[in-house]
Structure formats: structure tokens, C-alpha cells
Amino acid sequence: MTHSIRGRSIVRLVAAVLFPLLLTVGASCNAPAIGSPFIPIPPPNPTFGPATSQIDSDGIAHTYWKVTSPPSSELSDLWVYLANFNMGVGASVQAAQDGSYRTQAEGQPGDWIEFGFGAPYGEASQTMCRPLREGLADTPCR
Secondary structure (H helix, E strand, O other), rough: OHHHHHHHHHHHHHHHHEEEEHHHHHHHHOOOOOOOOOOOOOOOOOOEEEEEEEEEEOEEEEEEEEEEEEOOHOOOOOOEEEEEEEOEEEEEOOOOOOOOOEEEEEEEOOOEEEEEEEEEOOOOEEOOOOOOEOOOOOOOOO
């Protein structure tokens, strides 16, 4: 009889300690770090296009896509980092006060573009990935 009472007490103690810990960890998955901005997951989707071709001084053709994003108060004055993993190129731009941004990305249709959002000279606090194609980038990379 004492074993079952002691066993229940241990289970209750473990549950009392683990339950608040699990709630804290679960809540922190979409919570900002202290002092960092809160960015919704996923952030507002950008629009790609139209693509334009340019030839550099070495005669090499490059394709650039216009990248725009609608206003989002969560992105106000943050930096947006774009990286094309297929080509190893990227760009960065600071979002306007309303959270919108415009830049360009080099690449070919289907290239993966990763977006990072964060403070200048720091690591991106949130990221998302979209395939490069004309129009609204509403499909995540796989």
C-alpha cells in the first residue's frame, strides 16, 4: 500500500514540475526574445516580379526580380535579408516605417529565396523561404 501512495506522490510531483515548464516552452515558440521585435509566423508574403535581364561589364547576363511586400506594422524599420541559396547571392533592405519594403533578388524561376527579418548587424530573428516565381510568393519552400 505504501508503494502505491509513494508512486502517486512522485507522479504528482513530476507532473507539477513538468506541466508549467511545458507551458513556458510552448508559449516561447512564437514569443520574441527580450528586446527583440515580435514578427508573426509567417511574416507577410512578398510579391516577385517582373524579372528583368541585365548584362554586366564582363558580358554575363543576370536576371533580377523586383521584390515588394505590403505594409506590416510588425516589420516597421526592421531589416529584411534575402538569400538565394541556388546562386549564393543575397540582398538586404530596411523596411519603411509602415513595414513595407522593395528590393530586388537575383535568380531563376524555382530558386529558393530565404527571407530573414531582424535588427541591423544582427542575426535574423525569424525566417521564411519561398520559391522564386512571378506573383505572390504564397508557397513555402520544401
